[in-house]
Amino acid sequence: MLRVLWLTALAAGIAAAQETPSKAALPPVEGVAFEDVPADNGAAIQATWKKMPNDAEVTYRIMVATSENGPWFLAAETPGTENFSQDDGYPFWMGPPKNRELHYLAVDGYQAGEERVTLMPPEDPKTKTRKPTPDYWFKLVAESPAGSWESPATKLKPEWNLFNWARLNVFLYMLAFAGIILAFIQIARGRQLFIRRIAGLDAVDEAVGRATEMGKPIFYLTGRNGITDVSTVAATLILGEIAKKVATYDTTIKVPHTDPIVMAVCQEITRESYIAAGRPDSFKPDSNFFVTDDQFGYTAAVDGMMVREKPAACFYMGYYYAESLLLAETGASTGAIQVAGTDADHQLPFFVTACDYTLIGEELYAAGAYLSKEPVLVGTLRGQDIGKAVILAALLVLTAVATIGQWVTVGGKKPYKWSEIWVFDFLKGS
Amino acid sequence: MVFLKRQLPLLICFVIGTVTALQYYVPTNFSAEMSEGLSNWYIIVSMFAALLGFVSVGMVHTKKIQRQEPGWAYSTLVILGFLAMVIVGFVSGGKETTPDGRPSSYGWLYNCTLVPLQATMFAILGFYVASAAFRSFRAKSFDAGVLLATAVIVLLGNVPFTNQVWAGWLGIHDVAGVKIEMTDIVSWLIGTPNAAARRGVTFGVALGAIATSLKIIFGIERAYLGGGD
Structure with missing residues (x-):
């Protein structure tokens, strides 16, 4: 055992x-x-x-x-x-x-x-x-x-x-910028603010007057994007101001659309402009009409209308893609006075080339305020300028600091190396 | 009525605008689902709005045909084309291919008429670029001269033959000890002055878009509502 x-x-x-x-x-x-x-x-x-x-x-x-x-x-x-x-x-x-x-x-x-x-x-x-x-x-x-x-x-x-703390910097920018805009709106209620001249918008009167004299229509395009795009909203706001002038001069405006929702919004805006101009009877509901949502189908249709009707003026506002030059060159070939405004930076060269006046980037957003001259809206423009000044100052300071940091060495390290500047990290965000 | 036409839309705009702006800072599933839900609502509303588009197309072209306005024959083509596509689409069950893999009538109409027409329109762009370039490259001012010079360098820099001339025949390989090819000059032009200008535009656009959004969210800009009081 x-x-x-x-x-x-x-x-x-x-x-x-x-x-x-x-x-x-x-x-x-x-x-x-x-x-x-x-x-x-x-x-x-x-x-x-x-x-x-x-x-x-x-x-x-x-x-x-x-x-x-x-x-x-x-x-x-x-x-x-x-x-x-x-x-x-x-x-x-x-x-x-x-x-x-x-x-x-x-x-x-x-x-x-x-x-x-x-x-x-x-x-x-x-x-x-x-x-x-x-x-x-x-x-x-x-x-x-x-x-x-x-x-x-x-x-x-x-x-x-x-709360997503990684986006704290963006949140602070948003608050700061919103604060600046709202502050300048308040200031603008009290006193008149200066706005620099924008040649493209001053040409609106010239274009509408030309159309009236020639008895030809004005074509107004709101871009290829839907109403969710801010540039399309800006284009609809400009339409309101131009439609008031068109109504005053009793000229014809044609607004071919590629998005039915934008068409519905623009119909209401145009109607309101005719009422504001005191000519509600002159308003034609079919001045805003839907063509197609197909990019080149729309382009072909609008080009065809331009060639047949020989408009006196063409406005291209909003966001555009490859159709920008096809539209603007056709308009130029008909002899129309052309004003474009877009925030599509890839299409800007085409519009600059083919149009008489071009609103570049932010000028598109400024156009509604510029044309209406409403103090409250003008205040937002000054707010934008302050925002740009802040960005420009930050860029200048940080570029100088980063450039100096390429030569200055402290304790064997480059203290201002681009990637190590915390201010820059904060600005660029996550 | 004033409440329904003015105040209610402004209220909806303020609430949805504020909530959507804040949603970006809230990382919860609810926040993401809400954003997706709003996008889906937009798609649903767009589908209903498509009916508006069809009605608009029908009314505009029917009127033209009835009044025999100039170009009314094109309107006839639009109506016929629209009807043909709808009828053939229904007959083919909305499918581009038959069960045995061959193109259906609808697929044939789409691929053999619409696609070539779209391609044709796009191809015209090449000619328009040439004509637009010809107009804008006339050096009437200093600015236009700079544009012309830059465009010529970029155009030539993208041609293999020019690079052969630059490096092979002229033997330009380095300037002050730095190796420089023709393509380096093109890259610098596109990547430095051109990119700087584009970024400047982008800053302005971003600020403009935010300002416009704020104006709409806070009801400062109301023109988009139309409709009067």
């Missing part, structure tokens, strides 16, 4: 010796932390840990489980030479300190066999709802040929956040 017990103990001892890891334990990884990702929708967590001396040989793995005792699944892994906090994608005012001394990994799911499981439960396509996000346990495992180490399990649940 004793012999059996002895043999059993010996066998157990051999087995235990075989199960003991042959690798030595790695020194503990320092600064291991698991946190909720800030400013997200509750889909991910982030792990940080300090760089170790033997990182070149180590592979780090983030393991995840839905209970403290496992089973554990692989969520992410990285070699010790990659994934540092300086590349975490956050602006400098968020996330861990930006350097190459701290490892950083974000985790939004894990691999369970063949299946990829997200930390945030997926939406049920039928009920359009999600189950509540459960608690997870995370641990960091470091492995190298010399041994391995793993951190204690940390319980964590990804949480959603109400």
